Amino acid sequence: xxxxxxxxxxxxxxxxxxxxxxxxxxxxxxxxxxxxxxxxxxxxxxxxxxxxxxxxxxxxxxxxxxxxxxxxxxxxxxxxxxxxxxxxxxxxxxxxxxxxxxxxxxxxxxxxxxxxxxxxxxxxxxxxxxxxxxxxxxxxxxxxxxxxxxxxxxxxxxxxxxxxxxxxxxxxxxxxxxxxxxxxxxxxxxxxxxxxxxxxxxxxxxxxxxxxxxxxxxxxxxxxxxxxxxxxxxxxxxxxxxxxxxxxxxxxxxxxxxxxxxxxxxxxxxxxxxxxxxxxxxxxxxxxxxxxxxxxxxxxxxxxxxxxxxxxxxxxxxxxxxxxxxxxxxxxxxxxxxxxxxxxxxxxxxxxxxxxxxxxxxxxxxxxxxxxxxxxxxxxxxxxxxxxxxxxxxxxxxxxxxxxxxxxxxxxxxxxxxxxxxxxx
Numbered sequence: 001x002x003x004x005x006x007x008x009x010x011x012x013x014x015x016x017x018x019x020x021x022x023x024x025x026x027x028x029x030x031x032x033x034x035x036x037x038x039x040x041x042x043x044x045x046x047x048x049x050x051x052x053x054x055x056x057x058x059x060x061x062x063x064x065x066x067x068x069x070x071x072x073x074x075x076x077x078x079x080x081x082x083x084x085x086x087x088x089x090x091x092x093x094x095x096x097x098x099x100x101x102x103x104x105x106x107x108x109x110x111x112x113x114x115x116x117x118x119x120x121x122x123x124x125x126x127x128x129x130x131x132x133x134x135x136x137x138x139x140x141x142x143x144x145x146x147x148x149x150x151x152x153x154x155x156x157x158x159x160x161x162x163x164x165x166x167x168x169x170x171x172x173x174x175x176x177x178x179x180x181x182x183x184x185x186x187x188x189x190x191x192x193x194x195x196x197x198x199x200x201x202x203x204x205x206x207x208x209x210x211x212x213x214x215x216x217x218x219x220x221x222x223x224x225x226x227x228x229x230x231x232x233x234x235x236x237x238x239x240x241x242x243x244x245x246x247x248x249x250x251x252x253x254x255x256x257x258x259x260x261x262x263x264x265x266x267x268x269x270x271x272x273x274x275x276x277x278x279x280x281x282x283x284x285x286x287x288x289x290x291x292x293x294x295x296x297x298x299x300x301x302x303x304x305x306x307x308x309x310x311x312x313x314x315x316x317x318x319x320x321x322x323x324x325x326x327x328x329x330x331x332x333x334x335x336x337x338x339x340x341x342x343x344x345x346x347x348x349x350x351x352x353x354x355x356x357x358x359x360x361x362x363x364x365x366x367x368x369x370x371x372x373x374x375x376x377x378x379x380x381x382x383x384x385x386x387x388x389x390x391x392x393x394x395x396x397x398x399x400x401x402x403x404x405x406x407x408x409x410x411x412x413x414x415x416x417x418x419x420x421x422x423x424x425x
Contacts, residue, residue, distance in 0.1 A: 046344025
């Protein structure tokens with residue numbers, strides 16, 4: 001009997017608390033619009049910050065993705081599998097054994113877009129009169145263009161198909177004084193220390209815009225390399241291109257757990273540390289810019305609620321005199337600040353949504369710089385990125401920051417003396 005009665009006693013109390021909370025939120029909302037112009041100006045500042053920060057973060061993420069795709073797409077790939085000693089001490093004997101089996105297994109992985117086995121050696125390249133040192137790369141003509149943009153940077157001729165064909169850098173061809181169709185000789189040391197000589201026909205010339213590659217790189221079919229240098233079913237490294245660059249870290253970690261002893265998988269950060277450093281430097285500088293913008297918005301919020309407290313001093317003094325607790329008044333003001341920040345954030349998200357769709361799907365045209373970007377194998381538009389976690393944290397961070405900024409002027413309520421406040425007009 002007592003349990004039944006206690007149930008009837010709790011229900012009305014819970015309902016009263018719920019109705020009181022709704023009433024407080026409604027009063028805070030109405031108080032917010034007592035000065036519509038100031039509320040819209042402050043909310044507009046928050047909306048502008050949401051728009052600018054969200055669009056900037058999206059463009060920044062898109063530019064990082066472009067930098068990674070361009071940097072890794074030139075030669076290295078997102079991940080490379082090597083002998084554990086090859087990165088620091090590249091030698092002809094430091095190879096990945098049973099390469100064909102490993103390459104076949106990698107191509108069955110759902111994250112993998114393309115896999116390119118490669119062999120590498122340094123050789124003396126000469127025509128009839130001139131000789132220059134160069135890096136001789138043995139590549140698979142069928143899959144190399146899907147991993148490396150070198151194969152797609154042809155200025156004259158075509159990419160290699162097989163046999164004794166050579167694909168040579170523009171600067172190296174100029175130094176040798178050769179053209180497409182000419183014959184060159186390469187001399188190097190094979191696996192056993194003997195002479196490895198090749199007579200090759202130049203079928204194509206490429207230009208990447210990078211002097212080191214164009215001046216000292218020569219690509220030939222991987223089977224031709226194996227025959228000349230006495231290499232079996234082994235490679236110096238396996239370049240892997242993924243569908244998404246963001247998967248490189250977890251996939252490299254997975255490979256390092258599964259690869260045989262003596263082999264390791266290196267992700268692009270290890271292969272291109274200078275690229276990671278440039279991204280981190282840009283990220284740090286952008287944080288400074290974002291912080292300055294957020295501070296400007298917070299100063300606007302502080303100013304708004306300083307004026308609110310000043311204008312409503314008489315009202316607050318009367319409430320305190322009637323017995324309303326000071327922290328209750330501060331809580332009401334905090335709810336007003338919350339409503340204002342929610343209005344600003346909502347307005348900002350509504351305005352930035354079509355801009356994000358345009359940037360992500362269509363990109364921003366680069367105008368006169370488009371041709372220059374194409375020369376460096378970069379897209380001729382700036383695309384936004386889908387960094388949902390970072391872009392989603394911006395509204396939340398601004399709402400919290402607005403609450404903290406509003407809390408400072410509200411502390412004046414604690415120092416209000418009712419008798420003095422009631423004399424204020």
